[in-house]
Amino acid sequence: MSSSGGERREIIVAQNGNGDYKTVQEAIDSVPLRNTQRVIIRIGWGVYTQPIYIPKTKNLITLSGTNPERTTLSWNNTATSCRHHQGTEVIGTGTFACATVIVEGEDFIAENLTFENSAPQGSGQAVAIRVTADRCAFYNCRFLGWQDTAYLHYGRQYFRDCYIEGSVDFLFGNATVLLEHCHIHCKSKGFITAQQRKNADESTGYVFLRCVITGTGDTKPYMHLGRPWAPYARVVFAYSYIDCCIVPAGWNNWDNAENEKTACYYEYRCFGPGSDMKKRVPWARTLRPEEADHYMSTSFIDSQRTWINMQKFAPPSIPVPLSA
Incomplete structure (x- = not known):
């Protein structure tokens, strides 16, 4: 983990091993519980095929790519078929649990990334991102899927210069x-x-x-x-x-x-x-x-x-x- 002044820290994720970690989840796991300092996780080019979970005990996390067409976070869970490294007692079940990326930590930022649920058309609910947190912002990101692409579940959220695709109810929540x-x-x-x-x-x-x-x-x-x-x-x-x-x-x-x-x-x-x-x-x-x-x-x-x-x-x- 590299340091950048007293107000934020940076972590490098690279699949080729030239960073602090090879997976995004490993980088998130390294952030201290009840974090009070902005942590920027810089993600190198590539498709990162893994479900990602940011718990409510880890606030102030930024996921930063360099180009949304070059850096993708992808998984293929659906409401009826969900494989995840967290148990149902943590992430729930069904549509609530099936997102490729689950954000529960407040003050989350994402920039220059693609969030994808790669489940094919006809798979039913297949969420690319679920946001259950306050003060979350997304800049120049892509959200790819079919049904229920973006679960905007709770909190205040801002999207700017983003691309969002889907078919049925692909922006949903309260x-x-x-x-x-x-x-x-x-x-x-x-x-x-x-x-x-x-x-x-x-x-x-x-x-x-x-x-x-x-x-x-x-x-x-x-x-x-x-x-x-x-x-x-x-x-x-x-x-x-x-x-x-x-x-x-x-x-x-x-x-x-x-x-x-x-x-x-x-x-x-x-x-x-x-x-x-x-x-x-x-x-x-x-x-x-x-x-x-x-x-x-x-x-x-x-x-x-x-x-x-x-x-x-x-x-x-x-x-x-x-x-x-």
Whole structure:
């Protein structure tokens, strides 16, 4: 482990043996319990095929690659077939346990990495990352999978300049999340979001700000923006490009008309062939300008923003405006 001043430490992971450790999990295991100092784990090029667990007793960890296309964290667990070095008493079972990377330590950062669940299409729930921690940030990362790619379970989370792909409910959970300048790619029929806000008093929800929503190129719409995993689900798409892959109705009630009375599904100044609000379900709506202000910055997740790096890493694959 190398030292960099008194405020952080660095660990090098390299599969060829030219670092402190050969696996990412070994590096995480070396971090002291109840860590109070930023630890940066720099990960060399390659595909690291292993489930990874960051426990709640290890905060302030950064996983840092050099290029998301050159450094991948990959595993193939599913909700019904889960192999892990931790027992069920630690990570749980089913969808909750099957993520390639499980983050439970607060103040986690990831940059320039790919998180992949390599289970093939049709495998059911197969999570690439589960985040059950507060103040977690992801910069210039890729998240690859099919169903349930990113389990945004709990806490305040920030994604910037990231690529996230999937089919069914591939961003789901009850975290408070801002996704800014991200590319959301819809691989097959399904739903982008399954947000889980349970009551009107919860501050949770997802905001997609200046993002790009793309599909496979099929001219027939096949994807919904979301469906409510819990009655008060809250999702906002603002200043975003929406491709023709999105069905005109936009949103789905998950076969429960009662959800239409409470779900909070909003759009604001989006553009592209899939953005026409005239054909949206009547229980989703356009935000008024005075309402939109609440969602248009990092203040949605934290008014202090001390843990959020505003540096822009890479442009999205399709240009989107910085303002209307």
